[in-house]
Amino acid sequence: MSRQQLTALIKQKAKELGLHSCGITRAKAVPEEVRHKFEQWIAAGCNGEMSYMARNLEKRMNPALLVEGCKSIIVVAQNYYTEKASPQLSQYAQGSDYHKIVKDKLHQLLEYINTLHPARGRAFCDSAPVLERYLATQAGIGWCGRNRQLIIPGAGTHFFLGELFIDIELEYDTPCTEQHCGNCRACIEACPGKALSEEGIDARRCLSYLTIEYRGELPQETGEIAGTGIYGCDRCQSVCPHNKFACQHNEPLLDANEELLSMGIEDWKNLTEERFDNLFKDSAVQRCGYNILMRNIKYILDK
Ligand code: SF4
Ligand code: SF4
Numbered sequence: 574m575s576r577q578q579l580t581a582l583i584k585q586k587a588k589e590l591g592l593h594s595c596g597i598t599r600a601k602a603v604p605e606e607v608r609h610k611f612e613q614w615i616a617a618g619c620n621g622e623m624s625y626m627a628r629n630l631e632k633r634m635n636p637a638l639l640v641e642g643c644k645s646i647i648v649v650a651q652n653y654y655t656e657k658a659s660p661q662l663s664q665y666a667q668g669s670d671y672h673k674i675v676k677d678k679l680h681q682l683l684e685y686i687n688t689l690h691p692a693r694g695r696a697f698c699d700s701a702p703v704l705e706r707y708l709a710t711q712a713g714i715g716w717c718g719r720n721r722q723l724i725i726p727g728a729g730t731h732f733f734l735g736e737l738f739i740d741i742e743l744e745y746d747t748p749c750t751e752q753h754c755g756n757c758r759a760c761i762e763a764c765p766g767k768a769l770s771e772e773g774i775d776a777r778r779c780l781s782y783l784t785i786e787y788r789g790e791l792p793q794e795t796g797e798i799a800g801t802g803i804y805g806c807d808r809c810q811s812v813c814p815h816n817k818f819a820c821q822h823n824e825p826l827l828d829a830n831e832e833l834l835s836m837g838i839e840d841w842k843n844l845t846e847e848r849f850d851n852l853f854k855d856s857a858v859q860r861c862g863y864n865i866l867m868r869n870i871k872y873i874l875d876k
Pocket of ligand 2: 718720721754757760761809813815
């Protein structure tokens with residue numbers, strides 16, 4: 574089988590697995606300017622308490638060091654947009670844990686590849702030192718907007734990214750190197766924490782970071798700027814004109830359960846640990862845990 578045929582079959586299988594996009598890039602070290610920008614961002618402390626982002630820099634900057642023998646990176650995007658969502662939680666956290674959903678699909682893709690050609694690979698989804706958005710641009714899936722999200726032309730920003738690092742050569746896609754935001758600044762203007770600027774994002778001011786990753790007391794203004802959102806924030810996505818193309822996702826595991834959808838403000842204020850465990854059994858919300866969610870509720874809903 575030729576490399577072209579193999580690549581076409583891999584992309585066809587990704588589609589059958591319900592993945593919106595699949596692009597492929599060669600595994601190689603990132604250019605010096607990308608590395609420099611990342612190092613400056615860390616040096617300025619913009620990663621807040623996410624110290625893991627500063628670790629394994631060499632592996633983050635060179636995929637071949639993360640997975641020995643890796644030649645190609647297959648990048649996939651799973652749509653998570655839905656209008657049937659609890660307004661208290663970010664869109665991405667409505668259903669089951671996306672890490673597992675995307676990795677399962679990548680493992681199925683690897684199994685399929687092995688029916689065509691022997692290959693060894695490792696799957697990642699927001700789970701290792703991987704420059705996911707950069708790789709997605711290199712794999713031609715989309716471009717990175719001022720909101721620091723990957724924008725997929727004609728589809729918007731509500732996508733989980735996953736990567737399959739693999740030890741075979743494939744056909745490579747043309748990278749998306751340009752930013753197409755033009756004169757738009759809607760996300761920068763809409764950001765309640767003023768976390769976005771032309772230079773990038775300062776996580777320390779971002780409600781997603783503060784309500785999910787940050788473990789300390791929240792800044793006093795959090796209650797005023799968060800509205801009624803207690804887990805994450807989607808404003809820089811909801812104002813983005815590219816999201817007028819967003820369509821309902823196709824993955825039942827990402828659907829919110831009826832109990833979650835029925836929760837009102839009083840239910841959240843009275844949330845017990847037992848109910849939290851039932852509501853978020855297989856959810857990414859487990860990442861912050863009951864105590865942090867209750868901290869958010871106290872600052873944001875109980876003010
Ligand atoms: S998630 Fe919210 S707080 Fe964070 S950058 Fe986007 S709009 Fe700003
Ligand atoms: S809102 Fe405007 S500036 Fe922000 S990412 Fe979307 S197009 Fe770019």
